[in-house]
Amino acid sequence: MSEYELVIIGGGPGGLTAAIYGSRAGLSTLVLEKAITGGQMRLTGEIENYPGIPLISGADLSAKLHEQAETEGAVIKIAEVTGIDLSGGKKTVQTKDGSFGAKTVVIATGTSNRNLPVPGADEFVGRGVSFCALCDAGFMKNEVVLVVGGGNAALEEAEYLARFASKVIVVHRRDEFRAVKAVEAKARKNPKIEFLLSCEVEKIEGTDIVETIHVKSKKTGEIQTIKASGVFMFVGKDPLSGFLPPEIERLSGGWVKTDNNLQTTVPGIYAVGDVRDTELRQVVTAAADGARAAIAAFHF
Numbered sequence: 001m002s003e004y005e006l007v008i009i010g011g012g013p014g015g016l017t018a019a020i021y022g023s024r025a026g027l028s029t030l031v032l033e034k035a036i037t038g039g040q041m042r043l044t045g046e047i048e049n050y051p052g053i054p055l056i057s058g059a060d061l062s063a064k065l066h067e068q069a070e071t072e073g074a075v076i077k078i079a080e081v082t083g084i085d086l087s088g089g090k091k092t093v094q095t096k097d098g099s100f101g102a103k104t105v106v107i108a109t110g111t112s113n114r115n116l117p118v119p120g121a122d123e124f125v126g127r128g129v130s131f132c133a134l135c136d137a138g139f140m141k142n143e144v145v146l147v148v149g150g151g152n153a154a155l156e157e158a159e160y161l162a163r164f165a166s167k168v169i170v171v172h173r174r175d176e177f178r179a180v181k182a183v184e185a186k187a188r189k190n191p192k193i194e195f196l197l198s199c200e201v202e203k204i205e206g207t208d209i210v211e212t213i214h215v216k217s218k219k220t221g222e223i224q225t226i227k228a229s230g231v232f233m234f235v236g237k238d239p240l241s242g243f244l245p246p247e248i249e250r251l252s253g254g255w256v257k258t259d260n261n262l263q264t265t266v267p268g269i270y271a272v273g274d275v276r277d278t279e280l281r282q283v284v285t286a287a288a289d290g291a292r293a294a295i296a297a298f299h300f
Contacts, residue, residue: 004030007093007102007299009081010240013283015108016065017290018297022106023072027296029070030100034080038062039110040145041283045160047132050283058134061283081109083243086266104297107244107256107264108290109236111281116148117217119203121233128210129228133157137164140230144169146213148201149234149245150177155187157232162192169214169226171196188211204231217293251277262293268300 004049008015008016011033022029036042044058053061070076079095084105086092091102115121121129136159145165147158150172164273167279170187173196173199176183187193196215202223203214216223240256249257249265255278256264256271263270270293273286 001092001099001101001165002030003101003103004028004075005103006030006106007032007091007100007104007293008106008108009093010039010074010108010110010275011037011066012062012108012110012273012274012286013041015039015106016062016069016273017287017296018106018108019069019074019076019290020065021291021294022297025075025294027104027294027298029074030102031053031074031076031093032079032081032100033076034078036078037066037076042155043134043152045137046156047283052254058089066270071234074139081243083247084245084269084272086245086247089289103268104300106290106293106297107241107248107278108286109240110274111239113233114236114238115233116201116235118201119232120206120210121201124204124206124210124231127208128206128230129204130230131234131266133160133232134299136230136232137161139251140165142166143229144227145188145199145232145294146171146215146228147232147234149158149236150174150179151234152179154234155179155183157234158187158193159190160192161232165192165230169196170192170194170267171199171201173200174198201231206294206295210295220300237281240288241275262289263296270296 006029008031029209040057042062062219079097083094093100139260144167147170162168202216205212256276272289272293274281
């Protein structure tokens with residue numbers, strides 16, 4: 001079994017930044033990523049709020065972070081982590097392809113996208129129901145699509161979809177958006193984007209693919225049927241923390257609890273980015289978490 005001073009679970013912005021800082025501090029560093037580095041950042045068409053970089057694609061920023069981590073000496077492996085064994089006072093990160101000993105661990109697994117609990121939502125995933133505009137916008141050329149949600153992600157992805165679709169309808173259950181004003185203002189200026197506020201999706205129907213979506217007004221109870229080819233869900237996220245041992249405390253919803261130094265309830269194990277209990281989940285905050293956790297691991 002290979003031994004490392006720092007094992008990072010997850011190759012998103014938090015994990016890769018931890019790898020950069022850990023390697024520069026002289027720690028033997030391993031990053032374990034189950035699919036492809038960058039995490040959900042890689043699926044973002046445009047990032048406009050990363051300090052010092054006015055505009056960059058999520059894929060490009062992911063590639064730069066990956067390259068920098070490897071240049072600094074971090075080892076990056078594609079492997080799905082299944083658990084952390086804490087028996088005998090040691091830390092062993094277990095994967096489907098073997099185990100790795102660790103003096104310190106950084107959990108940077110991020111989140112998974114949440115779907116709507118309505119008829120048709122699960123049935124049509126991959127057949128019109130999507131969680132990624134960058135992935136699936138190309139299939140929606142000259143089509144009508146719905147975006148469900150009221151945060152930054154929903155409105156930013158609506159903007160991206162408007163480059164392809166003939167019309168984008170944003171459905172939000174509240175009267176006001178949760179997105180920052182600059183993001184909302186940009187979306188409202190786009191002539192191809194329409195808004196249905198105080199409304200909820202009731203049902204998604206189709207044959208082989210999505211064809212119609214039933215949307216209900218929360219104020220009047222009126223239901224309108226919209227012919228559309230896609231529904232893009234941005235209605236929240238759930239932390240990817242189910243594989244963690246019970247010694248690592250989680251709060252309601254599964255968010256990992258950390259102290260002011262990002263340490264979990266197990267000494268030497270840290271959590272960064274979207275998986276932890278935090279008020280702001282952005283690329284820049286995940287990166288900052290990664291840097292702090294790596295230095296804390298070095299001192300540990």
